[in-house]
Amino acid sequence: MCQSCRTVLAGTHPDVTIVRTEQLSIGVKEVRDLVRSSAMSPALGRWQILIVEDADRVTERGADALLKAIEEPAEKTVWMLCAPTADDVVATVRSRCRQVNLVTPSVDSVASLLEAEGVPKDVARFSARVSQGHIGRARAMATNPEVAAHRKEILAIPAKLSNLGGCLQSAAWAVSTAQEEAATATAKLDQEEKEKLSIVLGGNSGRAPRGAAGMMKDLEEQQGLRAKRIVRDSLDSVLLELTSYFRDVLVVQTGAGADLVNSDFADQIGRAAAGSTPEATVKKIDAIQECHQAIMTNVAPQLAFEAMMVSLA
Numbered sequence: 239m240c241q242s243c244r245t246v247l248a249g250t251h252p253d254v255t256i257v258r259t260e261q262l263s264i265g266v267k268e269v270r271d272l273v274r275s276s277a278m279s280p281a282l283g284r285w286q287i288l289i290v291e292d293a294d295r296v297t298e299r300g301a302d303a304l305l306k307a308i309e310e311p312a313e314k315t316v317w318m319l320c321a322p323t324a325d326d327v328v329a330t331v332r333s334r335c336r337q338v339n340l341v342t343p344s345v346d347s348v349a350s351l352l353e354a355e356g357v358p359k360d361v362a363r364f365s366a367r368v369s370q371g372h373i374g375r376a377r378a379m380a381t382n383p384e385v386a387a388h389r390k391e392i393l394a395i396p397a398k399l400s401n402l403g404g405c406l407q408s409a410a411w412a413v414s415t416a417q418e419e420a421a422t423a424t425a426k427l428d429q430e431e432k433e434k435l436s437i438v439l440g441g442n443s444g445r446a447p448r449g450a451a452g453m454m455k456d457l458e459e460q461q462g463l464r465a466k467r468i469v470r471d472s473l474d475s476v477l478l479e480l481t482s483y484f485r486d487v488l489v490v491q492t493g494a495g496a497d498l499v500n501s502d503f504a505d506q507i508g509r510a511a512a513g514s515t516p517e518a519t520v521k522k523i524d525a526i527q528e529c530h531q532a533i534m535t536n537v538a539p540q541l542a543f544e545a546m547m548v549s550l551a
Contacts, residue, residue, distance in 0.1 A: 242282075242283065251282075252280075252281040252282060253280040253281055253282055253283050253285065253286045253287060254286075254287045254289070255272070255275065255286075255287070255288050255289065256289045256291060257272060257288070257289065257290045257291060257292075258291050258292065259292050259295060259467075260463075260464045260467060261295075261460065261463045261464060261467060262295070262463050262466055262467050262470070263295045263296070263297050263300075264290070264292060264295050264296045264297065264300055265297055265299070265300050266297065266299040266300045266302075266303050268300070269296065269300040269301075269303040269304050270303050272288060272290075272304075272307075273303060273304065273306075273307040275288075276288055276307050276311065276312055276315045276317070277312050277315075278312075279312075279314060280314055284314065285314050285315070285316050286312070286314055286315045286316070287315075287316050287318065288315065288316070288317050288318065289318045289320065290317070290318070290319045290320065291320050292320070292321070293319035293320055293321045293326075293327050293331070294321035294322060294326035294327055296327075296328060296331070298328060301328040301330055301331045302330075304331060305330060305331065305334065308331065308334050308335065309334050317335075319331070319335060324337050324339075342370075342371035343371045343373065344371070345363070345366045345367050345371075346366075348362075348365075348366035348369065348371065348373055348376050349362045349363045349365075349366040350362075351373065352365060352366060352376060352377065352380050355377075357380045357381070361380050362380060364379075364502075365377075365379040365380035367497075367499060367501070368389065368482075368499060368500060370478075370482065370499060375475075388415075389479055391411075392412075392475075392476050392479040392480065393479060393480075393483055393500060393503050393506075395408045395412075395480065395547075396480070396483060396484075396506075396510060396550060397506055397510075399547055399550050399551040400551070401551070402548070402551075404547075404551070405544065405547035405548050405550075405551050406544055406547070408543075408547050409540060409543035409544040409546070409547045410540070412473065412476050412543055413469075413473070413539045413540050413543055415472070416468075416469045416470075416472035416473050416476075416539070417469055419468065419469075419472050420465040420466075420468035420469045420472065421465070423468055424461065424464060424465050424468065428461045431457060431461065432454070432457065435453065435454060435457055436454075469539065470533060470534075470539075473533060473539055473543070474530065477526050477529060477530050480526050480550075481523060481526050481527075482499045482500060483500055483503070483507065484519050484522050484523050484526070485499065485523070486498045486499055486500050486503075486507045487507055487510045487511045487514070487519050488511075488516055488519045488520065488523070490507060490508060490511035491511045491514070491515070491516045491519060492516055521549070522549065522550050525545075525546050525549035525550060526546060526550075528546070529542045529543060529545070529546035532545075
């Protein structure tokens with residue numbers, strides 16, 4: 239592997255900028271900073287590469303600030319905007335880009351990667367299948383027992399939706415679990431960030447500079463947005479598992495012959511398929527997608543999940 243490849247993979251190459259966000263969105267301020275840096279010439283190589291990993295999270299105002307830069311980029315600058323699908327990117331930005339669709343890795347490819355990392359063959363195969371081509375999820379499923387246990391709890395939900403009480407309890411469990419996960423993930427980091435800012439602002443000297451309260455408030459707001467992002471990501475994982483479950487139900491109902499994603503729940507899936515129709519299952523999958531859209535438009539997660547669970551009952 240060449241030196242440039244190593245520095246790019248390590249995230250230290252001066253001509254490759256990777257933009258990630260822990261917040262809910264990428265706003266106009268962040269985009270403007272990126273646009274200014276895009277006008278610079280490459281330091282070492284022939285090109286400067288700007289990679290925006292979450293282009294689907296760029297706000298409309300941010301997209302407006304980005305348009306000119308991607309429509310007429312600097313001579314030696316290449317923009318790479320990444321998103322789950324092209325439709326997730328603001329239309330005005332999407333229309334000015336060349337689309338490159340990547341193929342989802344196969345189960346065999348993901349399993350081979352995990353095996354190369356020391357995961358036992360049967361565990362690697364199972365994790366690759368249930369992750370549906372997502373390498374990060376597959377790695378977590380194979381190496382973290384808590385992730386595997388959480389998946390089983392999610393897939394047990396459809397069998398509990400026999401009455402309104404079960405629907406409300408399942409919704410409450412999903413949301414509270416996501417909130418607990420966010421609190422656990424951010425508690426230590428939040429405290430460290432506050433302590434560092436406090437030191438910068440004078441520590442315990444009693445002579446806090448002007449604007450110190452505002453800076454601390456801004457930090458707390460950013461931390462709140464980060465926690466909200468983690469909650470949403472956790473809820474998205476619940477929706478993804480439920481979608482895979484009802485996908486399997488539909489496979490059985492239609493006799494499609496495709497492999498089940500959740501083959502370890504084959505008995506439960508078979509009972510669900512026998513007790514319903516393909517049309518009803520499609521409506522349930524639609525309800526899951528509607529829940530996702532509701533959360534993305536800032537509907538309270540508790541309300542969105544309660545409505546979805548009732549639709550799934």
